Amino acid sequence: RDDKNMVITPPVVTIMGHVDHGKTSLLDVIRKTKVAAGEAGGITQHIGAYQVEVNDKKITFLDTPGHEAFTAMRARGAQVAHVAIIVVAADDGVMPQTREAIDHARAAKMPIIIALNKIDRPNANPDRVKQQLVENDVLIEEYGGDIICVPISAKKGEGIDELLDYILLVAELQDLKANPNLPATGVIIEAKLEKSSGPSATVLVQQGTLKMGDNIVVGPISGKVRAMFNDRGKRVQKAPPSTPVSIMGLPEVPQAGDHLEVLEDEKTARQQAQKELEQRRGETNNLGQVSLDTLYTQMQEGTVKELNVVLKSDVQGSAEAIKGSLSKLGEENLKVRLIREGIGNVSETDVHLAAASGAIVIAFNVKPDGAALREAQKEGVDIRYYNIIYKLIDDIQAALTGMLE
Numbered sequence: 001r002d003d004k005n006m007v008i009t010p011p012v013v014t015i016m017g018h019v020d021h022g023k024t025s026l027l028d029v030i031r032k033t034k035v036a037a038g039e040a041g042g043i044t045q046h047i048g049a050y051q052v053e054v055n056d057k058k059i060t061f062l063d064t065p066g067h068e069a070f071t072a073m074r075a076r077g078a079q080v081a082h083v084a085i086i087v088v089a090a091d092d093g094v095m096p097q098t099r100e101a102i103d104h105a106r107a108a109k110m111p112i113i114i115a116l117n118k119i120d121r122p123n124a125n126p127d128r129v130k131q132q133l134v135e136n137d138v139l140i141e142e143y144g145g146d147i148i149c150v151p152i153s154a155k156k157g158e159g160i161d162e163l164l165d166y167i168l169l170v171a172e173l174q175d176l177k178a179n180p181n182l183p184a185t186g187v188i189i190e191a192k193l194e195k196s197s198g199p200s201a202t203v204l205v206q207q208g209t210l211k212m213g214d215n216i217v218v219g220p221i222s223g224k225v226r227a228m229f230n231d232r233g234k235r236v237q238k239a240p241p242s243t244p245v246s247i248m249g250l251p252e253v254p255q256a257g258d259h260l261e262v263l264e265d266e267k268t269a270r271q272q273a274q275k276e277l278e279q280r281r282g283e284t285n286n287l288g289q290v291s292l293d294t295l296y297t298q299m300q301e302g303t304v305k306e307l308n309v310v311l312k313s314d315v316q317g318s319a320e321a322i323k324g325s326l327s328k329l330g331e332e333n334l335k336v337r338l339i340r341e342g343i344g345n346v347s348e349t350d351v352h353l354a355a356a357s358g359a360i361v362i363a364f365n366v367k368p369d370g371a372a373l374r375e376a377q378k379e380g381v382d383i384r385y386y387n388i389i390y391k392l393i394d395d396i397q398a399a400l401t402g403m404l405e
């Protein structure tokens, strides 16, 4: 670490909590009230994160409420947020997903701030909720602990300024620093296939500065930053640490949680991507073998059967819905195992992974590219196309039943 080049960077905040406790409302009210003057009324773009300014200091919010996205990223080893806001509705109290959110924040070693929401509700009972928090080992200040609990109403916009002040305070204690002079590293927080312009990915820059024309490698994919947009949809030339930007110039849609790195030239970037691809293939081979061995033993014992699936779909919403349904299929001893999922067309990488682990590929509203199709034919990988979720689920259920026979 070169100390003289280090500057303070904005905290990255994730909002988690039980369903309907007000995560989306809170993200909306912060964004609406804190969009910099002059830019108010400007069209905000959903890119998976946004930045606001409070007392000349910036705060970055991950705009994917719920902890699924966050957990998925963490599962891939990506440490994205510095502070966790846990929203608890004052009229409903600590619920199962509240506890999960607390567990996730703790596992990620992030400081927690409790946003006690819906205090405007007539049946709000802040004292009861605080007690519940303490019972769940969340030691808030009033009870002698050090966790801040801020009463708010996302609906009426009350307590929002206090909450933002506390975020800055907690961030200050963490002493978040980065060197903007280095080549950028970052993490993908969202990615999709644009109908007209191809793959786009939101990068949260973590160290260094990402610039137009940079040669980048994202997991097994290499490319070049050909266009870059901020959370207002405005074209930008560079992105310093903690800034979310949507970029174009990758030939494929990467996965959320993949790391981004800038390399000195195209060739090096390509080589590194190739290395990553081989490593992932190797891992899948090993996994495949392990699971086949295990599967074999268990089959001998008559315990478990699994249907391996690679799922590619056009948007995150469908992916979540399909995953939810797939997880309910089968029985205790007969399950669907999702070995890879992603947004965008079926790529050669997907087919390789499927081949290595005896999986089928489900393409929901997407197609394979030419190379993927050739590879699938060569490797005998079954790609199934769907545009209706229940048909997909019916088929997979049938396949599972077939495995039983």
Ligand code: GDP
Pocket: 017, 018, 019, 020, 021, 022, 023, 024, 025, 026, 065, 117, 118, 119, 120, 121, 152, 153, 154, 155, 156
């Ligand atoms: P999420 O599922 O956690 O994202 O929750 P939402 O933000 O979608 O909110 C769920 C419901 O609670 C919606 O009908 C909101 O209008 C309502 N809501 C959210 N915040 C407040 C609040 O501060 N006060 C009241 N009265 N209602 C709220």
Ligand code: MG
Pocket: 023, 024, 025, 065
């Ligand atoms: Mg919501």
